[in-house]
Amino acid sequence: MEFTPVRPTRASSEVISQIREAIFDGRYQPGDRLPTEREMARQFGISRVTVRDALRALEAAGLIEVRVGGQGGPYVSKPDVANLTETLGTHVQLRGTTFMELAEARLGLELMAAGLAAERVTDEELAQLRTLVEGPRLTERESAGELLDFHHLVVAAAHNSALLDMWTACRTLIQEPFDVLHALQPAMAEASNEVHRRFVRALEQRDAELAVRVMREHLSDFADRAEQAFEESRRRKWHAGR
Template sequence: MSQAFAPLKRNRLSDQVLTQIQERIASGELRSGDKLPPERELAESFGVSRGAVREALRSLERTGLVSLQAGAHGGAFIGQGDPGLIGDSFRNLYQLGSVSLDALTEARLWLETTITRIACARATDKDLAALTANVDEAERLLLSKRYEDKIDVHIEFHNLLARATHNAVMVMLMGALMDVMRDFAHAAGGERHDLTIKARRRFLAKLSARDADAAVAEMTEHLESLHVRYRDRMKERPQR
């Protein structure tokens, strides 16, 4: 059958510079902490203008691949990546209408169910203490005016729970979804945080008892009611 040819676009010099540096990172030739030559040198060895090099570096910086630093011993240093970019991606996809709120909350619920099960098996005393401390903090903030703070503490609970799986990727995935959720929460505002806190204390009891099914049931119920409430709120707002 006839192959569908790729549209091919790669004519920009700055993209070629970008690609070449990326390849050196992928191949392991450039590693975290290494320093790239100065822009002027790069420009010369690539045979392009400094502007082209800068655009490439700007792209790399945006992806967390390099971080730029001015000054005498500055330069373009290979970074360590940025887990926050995953959340940014989702945020953008949502803002641009490529994913729906429903899909996000549904996925989050499934993810959190899994996380709860794993956390039940793996959570250390330290993890449980951190979760408890978080709920305590939330309770302290009940009377606070700044509801952004309150929301952030509640969001953090989910991230702490993910951390109890002791799996870095899971922490990142959950963190990414919660980043988007934070936007909603800030926009939607005013939850019944007192009820949430009570639910979380019950949840933590189940978790401490290593009763996975009961913990999942508690979590599911809470999240689903929250989802319904968000959905109602967002309906009243202009869709973008």
């Protein structure tokens, strides 16, 4: 495909706009190589320096990657949830988003996923979930990680890529405070495992309403425990500093 010449006064932004449009409407697929800098400069009617500036902006946005070597050049990026995680992480830090706000967002995502999973979960996915809830007792740190692995499998069983990408990004942001929370409340892991077993039974029955209800109770209890644990931690630090 050919790009169209751009106005010199807005060259870089128009180059970015045309390349974005070509990617989003499918003219270039993930992994496809874009024209060379020289060829794009010819098509756009601008200098290679301006093309290079536009490509840098597109690379920073995660839309393309510029490779070096014999097969180097600009390529359309393949979907990578790490880009979403990094962008969301920056946004969360700038806004001062709290752990509890992330927990509420997670609640909304997982309730939707729970209902869909009850309708769409495969036998293989059910077997994986059973393995997690029926496996041997783990160490405190392993247990905290495996609890989130369970929820990741639940969201994956909803077979909705948008939900899975958003949840994966959210998981990365809550992982560290989640580990801290489980260190503060070791009994939480066993309580969570019991609820997870109930949830798996709801999936086995293909009962979406029950699955959503169990997940709501579970995550609401988690939020309450988290708030209590962090409040106790703050009080301890305050008394220690007196």
